[in-house]
Amino acid sequence: MIIEEMTRDACIEFLDRIHLGRLACERNRQPYVTPFYFACHLGLLYGFSTVGQKVSWMRANPLVCVEADEVINPQQWISVIAFGRYEELPAGPAHDAERRLAHRIVSQGSLWWEPGYAKTIVHGNERQLDLVYFRIHLGQISGHRASL
Amino acid sequence: MIIEEMTRDACIEFLDRIHLGRLACERNRQPYVTPFYFACHLGLLYGFSTVGQKVSWMRANPLVCVEADEVINPQQWISVIAFGRYEELPAGPAHDAERRLAHRIVSQGSLWWEPGYAKTIVHGNERQLDLVYFRIHLGQISGHRASL
Numbered sequence: 008m009i010i011e012e013m014t015r016d017a018c019i020e021f022l023d024r025i026h027l028g029r030l031a032c033e034r035n036r037q038p039y040v041t042p043f044y045f046a047c048h049l050g051l052l053y054g055f056s057t058v059g060q061k062v063s064w065m066r067a068n069p070l071v072c073v074e075a076d077e078v079i080n081p082q083q084w085i086s087v088i089a090f091g092r093y094e095e096l097p098a099g100p101a102h103d104a105e106r107r108l109a110h111r112i113v114s115q116g117s118l119w120w121e122p123g124y125a126k127t128i129v130h131g132n133e134r135q136l137d138l139v140y141f142r143i144h145l146g147q148i149s150g151h152r153a154s155l
Numbered sequence: 156m157i158i159e160e161m162t163r164d165a166c167i168e169f170l171d172r173i174h175l176g177r178l179a180c181e182r183n184r185q186p187y188v189t190p191f192y193f194a195c196h197l198g199l200l201y202g203f204s205t206v207g208q209k210v211s212w213m214r215a216n217p218l219v220c221v222e223a224d225e226v227i228n229p230q231q232w233i234s235v236i237a238f239g240r241y242e243e244l245p246a247g248p249a250h251d252a253e254r255r256l257a258h259r260i261v262s263q264g265s266l267w268w269e270p271g272y273a274k275t276i277v278h279g280n281e282r283q284l285d286l287v288y289f290r291i292h293l294g295q296i297s298g299h300r301a302s303l
Contacts, residue, residue, distance in 0.1 A: 031188035036181055070184055
């Protein structure tokens with residue numbers, strides 16, 4: 008197996024194509040990682056979530072890490088890891104344009120039926136649908152491609 | 156879509172069956188998440204890695220988070236998230252039994268050909284194969300199963 012490093016451009020291209028990733032955040036030195044759907048637009052990752060632990064932690068510490076991969080088997084895979092900064096796009100005139108953009112981008116990716124949006128039943132109760140839009144500004148990115 | 160919470164036992168059963176997950180660690184409030192292969196044995200996750208950023212960060216702060224999922228589509232998936240504590244199994248008589256156990260468990264899972272072990276070429280140089288065995292003690296676990 009050969010593992011090759013990918014250029015930043017190749018990593019961004021990969022993030023343009025992949026919509027499911029994992030988002031890691033932190034509180035009190037405890038990392039936390041969850042799956043999330045995103046859409047990449049001009050080098051920013053757009054996503055949304057219901058209000059919960061993830062959002063509350065990212066509000067307190069906007070340093071995040073995103074990982075996205077495509078694994079065919081243990082010898083053939085691509086994995087891209089990006090450090091980033093969480094920016095919430097709150098309701099209100101200041102962020103209207105960005106929220107519309109986020110909505111449009113995420114809708115285009117057919118991600119409306121993702122967990123963050125669907126009506127869900129947890130503990131027998133319908134879960135509250137307070138949506139939070141956000142985007143991730145990408146810092147250092149590394150990507151690796153393994154092949155035979 | 157209905158999202159149901161899974162019991163701890165159901166989460167452990169899932170981790171017994173799934174071998175690819177994501178491991179998040181932290182340094183200076185910056186989370187970092189990478190894919191990793193693991194084998195679950197008696198409620199502990201065994202893995203190994205070459206020495207690198209991940210291992211160096213976990214040595215400094217053993218608080219980690221593991222996520223494993225099985226996504227059929229955005230409406231049908233299982234995701235398990237576990238907080239945990241990294242424990243390295245260094246070479247030497249004190250940990251020989253555990254290292255042999257780790258080796259056996261990981262070998263049984265046919266994970267020897269995973270990225271941590273394979274000879275890899277990075278920047279045109281063959282990567283050093285200093286292997287670190289570790290295990291993750293699981294703390295709080297949450298799991299969710301989405302279905303139609």
